[in-house]
Amino acid sequence: MxxxxxxxxxxxxxxxxxxxxxxxxxxxxxxxxxxxxxxxxxxxxxxxxxxxxxxxxxxxxxxxxxxxxxMVREKQWAKFPQDFVLSTQESSKVVLRRLANDILDNCMNNSEQITFIRLVIGESGRFPELGRAFVQHVEKPIQEALTHYLASCPNLNLRDPTASARMFMGTLIYLIITHEMLHGQDIVPMERDRLIDHLIYILHLSEKNPDTQQINKCL
Amino acid sequence: MxxxxxxxxxxxxxxxxxxxxxxxxxxxxxxxxxxxxxxxxxxxxxxxxxxxxxxxxxxxxxxxxxxxxxMVREKQWAKFPQDFVLSTQESSKVVLRRLANDILDNCMNNSEQITFIRLVIGESGRFPELGRAFVQHVEKPIQEALTHYLASCPNLNLRDPTASARMFMGTLIYLIITHEMLHGQDIVPMERDRLIDHLIYILHLSEKNPDTQQINKCL
DNA sequence: GTCTATAATTTGATAGAC
DNA sequence: GTCTATCAAATTATAGAC
The missing domain is CATH 1.10.10.60 (Homeodomain-like)
Structure with missing residues (x-):
């Protein structure tokens, strides 16, 4: 004090x-x-x-x-919310793909980052405040920025942007956990671009933008 | 040997x-x-x-x-794929909701299960085979059963059932990690039913079942 | 302020009695 | 087969020289 x-x-x-x-x-x-x-x-x-x-x-x-x-405070996590700074000039597909790639780039083939997250999870039993600090300073800012973007995006027509943001984050984190933290790349293989394509596709299923509107949806 | x-x-x-x-x-x-x-x-x-x-x-x-x-082998993980045994007689919404609830029930407010998974992740750096065994015997069977179900489900019309299964799993696991493993329930709150509702909704957006077809989609 | 040296305890692992 | 007693090494933390 x-x-x-x-x-x-x-x-x-x-x-x-x-x-x-x-x-x-x-x-x-x-x-x-x-x-x-x-x-x-x-x-x-x-x-x-x-x-x-x-x-x-x-x-x-x-x-x-x-x-x-x-480490929780000073890691370059703060860069992710900045993926949205140019958002008004770019399509949501471009913005969301950039965010997904930045999140995965930050962890895939980055053993120090993987080891750090593993340590946070592994020690959060005996150091609960460490876990909370990670959620507070890492997960929450990204979730909030993504939720805000999804909610304010003009063409997306999402029923629940908050839950959509959790789904987006969870899908990527789960890939990082199974492939990088648990060394399961060869056991449950999955191309990262395929997973990102799927997320982008899913988040645009309710799109109401005049351009790509309702064409292949009604039939 | x-x-x-x-x-x-x-x-x-x-x-x-x-x-x-x-x-x-x-x-x-x-x-x-x-x-x-x-x-x-x-x-x-x-x-x-x-x-x-x-x-x-x-x-x-x-x-x-x-x-x-x-522990990896004998935990009651094998029960999850059995969520699909009655699948032909039930709607996909019922089946998927049961699976989601079973997965979350297995971890939420179950400190031993949480501690076990934390140990697996925490020690998978120095015991890589432990991580691989967890993916092989826990994650992979659930992923495969879910993927098979999503692909063979009559009314769902999913473009990529495999990626959809990863998204489904990842969304739930991410909730478990942020809320239970990292003790962040109060920092990034989210009702589990709201998240499950969202997943069910998302997976039925491309539905082509005659009953609920195209009604609120075209306008 | 920083070091060498060491105290006090605990650790993984074992010898030998029964 | 299982125990009591114990080893050598390593561990957290500190006293005291400089």
Missing amino acids: ESPKTPNAIRHASPEKTAAILDGAMRVFLEQGYAGTTMDRIAAAAGVSKPTVYSYFHDKEGLFNALMEQ | ESPKTPNAIRHASPEKTAAILDGAMRVFLEQGYAGTTMDRIAAAAGVSKPTVYSYFHDKEGLFNALMEQ
Whole structure:
């Protein structure tokens, strides 16, 4: 409560060492999980001694919380809502496809991002606030921006934009989980473009735009 | 390879103790994760001594693998494909709603199931085969049964039943993840019935059944 | 402020009694 | 087959030198 800028960190600390410790801790925690990580390895990865780590962070749990809070906030999640900035000049199909590709690009073949999300899910049992922070700062902003876009889009005629946004997100996240997190690409294969095509198609089934209107729907 | 019935278990072992150890290990691993679990606690939870644990399983990793293989196989996942057994006598809306409710019932307010899936995701980085086994024995059978149902359903007129099945599963799993695994019910609230209604609605948008045909679609 | 060295405990795994 | 007792290594955290 006294140092709101750097919670769990000791006052008068050098910003360079703080960053070095957080960076080293990030690498080890991502690789080994919370319980599998030792303070010795964090100190070695950070290039400092173990007492230095303890002088900057009260204990292992405090370091983990500080690190995770920073990662949840500072990851480039904020870029996704900006997929909609040009939305008035582009068709909804273009905008939604760009968002889907950006979300998948952010995770597919990006082992660090996958490992981070795996850590959040894996530790959210013993660190419930970590899970909540992820939903608050990552999932909710994207859901809200997408819902707002779907609701305000002129040609789409969606009955429930909020549920549609959950469906859109869930379909993509499920692909990431089965293929990347659980290594099931070869067990339940699915082309990402095929899944995106399907989502775009589904979201335009009730389209009332004069251009593509009602043509192949009535017969 | 020599004892295919109980892999990682030593020969001539009493089935009762094997079950007791697996049961105790399950409780501790679910609560503490892999690295957070000690063989002492497993022995205590199983009501046997530590050397007994080691006489039944070669080491911690072998015990974990044996336990997880059993859990992935023996959970009551197989019940979901049976949601389709009466499918020819019921409307697709009834069948799909029952499946969605069964999937959500299996996880919502079921902390053991949630903890198990969290463990699978959390440890699939260091135990890739665990992730693959989960996809193979849990996700794939449900996906295939649902895809087959969607493709063979008379009234539904889906362009891509396979992608539709992924969308259906993903929408539900995403709700489970955000609400249950990440504790975000209050951050991104969503009524489960509203989400199910949306899925049913979406999957029937291309319906060509004479009963509910084309009425509110053309205008 | 940062280090070396170490305390106090816990860990995975085993020897040997019965 | 199962236990008590124990090992060697690793772990969190700190005392004290500089």
